[in-house]
Amino acid sequence: MSFWTYINGTIIVSPLGRTQAEKRYILDTVLSHLPIVSGSERDMDVYVIQKNGHNCSSSCDEFGQVTNNLMDRYRRKSRKRGWLETQDEYILVVNAALRDREFEDTYREFMKWLCRLAKRVMVHEVLVNIKGYGASTIIQDKDYGRFYEMFEDPSWCSKTGMDEPNWCEYLMWDRAKDYNYPMELAYKYFNDKENDEEVERRIKYMRGE
Secondary structure (H helix, E strand, O other): OOOEEEEEEEEEEEOOOOOHHHHHHHHHHHHHOOOOOOOOOOOOEEEEEEOOOOOEEEOOOOOOOOOOOOEOOOOOEOOOOOEEEEOOOEEEEEEEEEEOOOHHHHHHHHHHHHHHHHHHOEEEEEEEEEEEOOEEEEEEEOOOOOOHHHOOOOHHHOOOOOOOOOHHHHHOOOEOOOOOOEHHHHHHHOOOHHHHHHHHHHHHHHHOO
16 A cells, blocks of 8 residues: 655745746756655656736846837837836646655655745745645745745845855856946957956856966
């Protein structure tokens, strides 16, 4: 006889990112590095759903430029001035039928998974049911609750400038000083002595020089 545990529910999250593509890339990377919630035949599945519409908009792109490839209010690319529209929130659907696992094992693994997630992306709401033989629980948390408070702010939010970075920061390109451009593009296109020296220092460091 096999023991089974089951997980079903949703989690609403907001990853870091300046564009929709960057947000999804960061979220997917976070999910792929979380500890598994295991079963002997199949592990927990996670499905990512971007919420409809947008909740952020900007009159310039991620480089701070007004371009003709942004969208107008009719969702068409604008030849004059458009908007960069992004949706911060994603719905994670968690689902599992885990063989040869008792309730306590699955609960412990899922909480480890959820806490690690909450440190790396903002967790707004949680509603997840876990049940096994003779035991069940509902994990529920509303916006700005205990899981939201676990989020580790990125280093640029630090008041002292000495806080450790959020795990996701390595996935985001470094902005050049006094520009919205990435350092490497500023090095390529602009004549900026300070930025040029820093990029060249990093290139030499990566080469082991």
